[in-house]
Amino acid sequence: MGQGWIHDHHTGTHHGGLETRSIDYVPLAERHGKLWHLGPLWFMSNAQIATLAVGLLSITGGGSLDWSVIAIVTGILLGTLFMAFHSAQGPQLGLPQMIQSRPQFGYLGALLVWLFAYVQYAGFNVFNSVLAGQSMHSTAHGSTKIWIIVTTVVAFVIALIGYDIIHKAEQFLTYSMLVIFGIFTIGLFFLHYPSGTFDLGTFKLSPFLAQFGVVAGYQISWAIYVSDYSRYLPPDVTVRKTFYWTYWGSALGGAWLMIAGCVLAAWIGPKNFDTISSINAAGDHVFSGFGAIVLILSTLGLVSVMALNMYGGSLTLISAIDSFKKVAPTLGVRAITIGLTAALGLVGALLATDNFLADFNNFLVLVLYLFIPWTAVNLVDYYVVRRGHYAIAEIFKPDGIYGRWGWRGIISYLVGFAAMIPFFSVGTLFTGFVAKDLSGSDISLFIGLPVAGILYYVLCRSLDVAAEVRLAEAEENDFEKAAAAHKTG
Structure with a gap:
């Protein structure tokens, strides 16, 4: 028992070394892995150069370096709370993240959030593959578009092999990152910065809140991933320890790269900042050619997160298809859905505009808006309403106890989102009337979370949770046996 369970490759989890389970429940006999693996996974998922660009919003908006760093750290500390609480659901339920939305939103109603989640996966891969292609073009030369295709193919192979190789790749990259990017970071202390760079400066509310919001949103955007990579762990790892390994892994990786980006922008000048050339130039200050080494490592990090x-x-797309027609979780289905997701990101990357940074920041803000009310509903349901007790077999039944349409979750989501609209501030795209009064400051995060969460709690007062628990207990043994006996492939 415990964290060191031996993984039997003759179970339904793998077929010829490739993972075959997808949205289905992972039976206890197939649980494996060590809890600490979550630390490197979430550290390295954040410690890649797409994250670096997240730390630039305040300093490019006229904020000082010190206040920008404070905004980054506070945004990290708050935003990471939510994704880490989601991570703790994985070992307890044995399910990927987005399928867990059915108890709140219904068998069909969950399609609402799955659509947004799928757009996020494909959208982030557009930015990640563009950066990977540019990094390789800068170091190994050749066409950026060819490198975008190459890195996409490599990421596809990693994703297809599945869960275990993703964890192993992130562990290897974490150790490499600590060494290579550690040297790079030390080198930042020896650069010559403009006079007054490290003065505290005047506090400016608008860039501070913009930076805080985009950082918190970036961290919250990981919430849709986390149970996917903890669901094979045995349930006795505990909620608290799962939370800690996820929280500090993600927070440290994110803070490191965002602050490094902020410092680079202060050194080279916000208007002159370019992710690839700035890293290359700063790295070459350590020794000639070191910038290229950092960029090659950065490309590997980007490939790993593209695979994520x-x-x-793939899991989200399979969940959506399963809502209309029951899907057997086979290797073939995984290959097709991973391939489609890879293709969408690839096409987007090949057609991407040069205005990368502005597009990326706007994308992050939009992701924040879409997932704030979802994360509130999901977490209140798990930790407050149902307290971790779900009839898992019912999640896979169109006419099960959770229904086709979860009106409580849907109403709470829509009301929470609507309440945020006056507080939106998305660059030149849209500014709500309250945000205008606040000089463009965006505090929608502090509106959407409590409105959606509290409303959902109130609407759930009429739920007969005790009856659900009795049904879950009655079905548990039979469901566990059926899941263990079901061989995918």
Whole structure:
């Protein structure tokens, strides 16, 4: 028992070394892995150069370096709370993240959030593959578009092999990152910065809140991934320890790269900042050619997170299809859905505009808006309403106890989202009337979370949770046996 369970490759989890389970429940006999693996996974998922660009919003908006760093750290500390609480659901339920939305939103109603989740997976891969292609073009030369295709194919293979190789790749990259990017970070202390760079400066509310919001949103955007990579762990790892390994892995990786981005922008000048050339130039200050080494490592990090997006996108797409027609979780289905997710990101990357940074920041803000009310509903349901007790067999039944349409979750989501609209501030795209009064400051995060969460709690007062628990207990043994006996392939 415990964290060190031996994984039997003759179970339904793998077929010829490739993972075959997808949205289905992972039976106890197939649980494996060590809890600490979550630390490197979430550290390295954040410690890649797409994250670096997240730390630039305040300093490019006229904020000082010190206040920008404070905004980043506070945004990290708050936003990571939500994704880490979601991670703790994985070992307890044995299910990927988005399928867990059915108890709140219904068998069909969950399609609402799955659509947004799938757009996020494909959208992030557009940005990640563009950066990977540019990094390789800068170091190994050749066409950026060819490198975009190459990195997409490599990420596809990793995602297809599945869960275990993703964890192993992130562990290897974490150790490499600590060494290579550690040297790079030390080198940042020896650069010559403009006079007054490290003065505290005047506090400016608008860039501070913009930076805080985009950082918190970036961290919350990981919430749709996390149970996907903890669901094979045995349930006795405990909620608290699962939370800690996820929280500190993600927070440290994110803070490191965002602050590094902020410092680079302060050194080279916000208007002159370019992710690839800035890293290359700063790295070459350590020694000639070191910038290229950092960029090659950065490309590997981007490929690994592209694989995460393809893997999660596949699970979300299978969940959506399963809502209309029952899907057997086979290797073939995984291959097709991973391939489609890879293709969408690839096409987007090949057609991407040069205005990368502005597009990326707007994308992050939009992701925040879409997932704030979802994360509130999902977490209130798990930790407050049902307290971790779900009839898992019913999640896979169109006419089960959770229904086709979960009106409580849907209403709470829509009301929470609507309440945020006056507080939206998305660059030149849209500014709500309250945000205008606040000089463009965006505090929608502090509106959507409590409105959606509290409303959902109130609407759930009429739920007969005790009856659900009795049904879950009655079905548990039979469901566990059926899941263990079901061989995918």
